Amino acid sequence: MSKFKKKSGKGQPPVSTASLPDIVFMLLFFFMVTTVMRDADMKVKISKPQASEIEKLTNKALVDYIFIGPPTDARYGSLPKIQLGDVFADVNDIGTFIEDNRSNRDEQEVPLITTSMKVDKGTKMKIVTDVKQELRKVQALKLNYSTHERARTK
Amino acid sequence: MSRRSRENEEINAGSMADIAFLLLIFFLVTTTMDQDTGILRLLPPPLDVTVTPPPVKEKNVYEVLVNANDQLLVEDNFMDIADLKNGAIEFFTNPSNSDNLPERRKVTKAICQENLANAKSVLAATGSFEAKQSVKKWEDKLSAVELLGDYMELPGSAIVSLQNDNGTSYDMYIQVQNELQSAINQLRDELSLEKFGVRYGELDGLKDGDKAKIKAIRAVFPQRISEAEPKNTGN
Numbered sequence: 148m149s150k151f152k153k154k155s156g157k158g159q160p161p162v163s164t165a166s167l168p169d170i171v172f173m174l175l176f177f178f179m180v181t182t183v184m185r186d187a188d189m190k191v192k193i194s195k196p197q198a199s200e201i202e203k204l205t206n207k208a209l210v211d212y213i214f215i216g217p218p219t220d221a222r223y224g225s226l227p228k229i230q231l232g233d234v235f236a237d238v239n240d241i242g243t244f245i246e247d248n249r250s251n252r253d254e255q256e257v258p259l260i261t262t263s264m265k266v267d268k269g270t271k272m273k274i275v276t277d278v279k280q281e282l283r284k285v286q287a288l289k290l291n292y293s294t295h296e297r298a299r300t301k
Numbered sequence: 302m303s304r305r306s307r308e309n310e311e312i313n314a315g316s317m318a319d320i321a322f323l324l325l326i327f328f329l330v331t332t333t334m335d336q337d338t339g340i341l342r343l344l345p346p347p348l349d350v351t352v353t354p355p356p357v358k359e360k361n362v363y364e365v366l367v368n369a370n371d372q373l374l375v376e377d378n379f380m381d382i383a384d385l386k387n388g389a390i391e392f393f394t395n396p397s398n399s400d401n402l403p404e405r406r407k408v409t410k411a412i413c414q415e416n417l418a419n420a421k422s423v424l425a426a427t428g429s430f431e432a433k434q435s436v437k438k439w440e441d442k443l444s445a446v447e448l449l450g451d452y453m454e455l456p457g458s459a460i461v462s463l464q465n466d467n468g469t470s471y472d473m474y475i476q477v478q479n480e481l482q483s484a485i486n487q488l489r490d491e492l493s494l495e496k497f498g499v500r501y502g503e504l505d506g507l508k509d510g511d512k513a514k515i516k517a518i519r520a521v522f523p524q525r526i527s528e529a530e531p532k533n534t535g536n
Contacts, residue, residue: 168317171325182331196475202339267471270470272465272467272469272470276467283346284347286346289341290342290343292475293338294339294475296338
């Protein structure tokens with residue numbers, strides 16, 4: 148008992164905060180490395196459907212995105228539109244879009260490119276089918292229907 | 302004078318932590334960790350109009366139609382989406398040996414070896430591309446039999462055919478794709494659990510041992526979901 152009494156008499160030394168900046172810097176570097184800044188400015192509203200049998204797209208560098216949904220800006224109407232990169236586009240532009248993305252990459256990587264379609268769940272299939280037909284024409288056959296995850300139903 | 306005497310005064314580093322915190326919070330907020338997930342599909346290559354498709358037996362096709370009101374017509378009957386998975390499983394397994402469903406043939410080691418020998422002799426005689434493919438086909442089947450034992454094989458033309466209307470909603474389309482995929486995944490999982498003790502999804506395609514297992518399971522339950530050429534079937 149006497150041992151404890153002696154210590155308490157001296158008072159607790161303050162915890163050294165000298166290493167706090169180091170810890171924070173470590174976290175900082177981690178987030179700096181993992182951060183991917185969003186590159187496309189969303190011009191369409193997309194609420195993705197849910198599915199259970201999903202797979203992850205591993206290599207982000209090899210994915211092209213096609214967005215389809217109603218425009219966020221009401222001036223463009225409420226019918227679903229296609230967005231490629233930063234701009235609105237027409238179905239006929241998809242071929243050029245895919246070709247441009249191909250020429251920006253290494254030849255060896257071209258067969259590995261996946262096209263990811265982010266489509267609003269309220270969209271009618273007509274526009275989606277048209278896009279798919281265009282993709283087939285330019286031989287961009289690897290396709291991903293982007294969805295949220297949900298539990299598998301029995 | 303008194304100031305000059307203290308020349309080596311250290312810079313106060315106390316605010317360093319605050320600066321770092323500020324940056325940290327900025328990156329925390331801008332970080333998007335979400336990984337893109339979805340249903341992966343391979344589109345069919347563009348149709349060659351000069352080639353007429355080979356005839357397929359009606360019983361080998363599981364026809365799924367979705368109309369503009371998001372209703373399902375499966376094999377000419379109305380169906381609820383909740384039943385689609387079991388319907389597809391029944392199509393792939395044909396448990397009652399029904400005449401209206403694909404007839405599954407038994408693949409045994411003896412059959413594989415016999416056909417492989419035949420194919421090899423044809424290849425030696427002709428050296429044609431078809432013969433080479435035939436040898437490869439039977440080699441694959443043989444390795445599947447060695448891993449799984451005798452199994453029932455679906456006919457090559459057995460296929461799920463999905464057709465939607467222009468007015469079908471995208472959500473419904475994804476749900477149908479999901480149910481069909483779910484059926485295949487469940488069959489594969491069950492087979493894998495029975496034979497290897499792990500689920501199909503847990504097999505690692507990068508490991509040599511697992512690669513053969515995945516191939517064998519795919520031989521029994523191939524992923525055959527085809528999308529028919531689009532047609533405007535209604536408003």
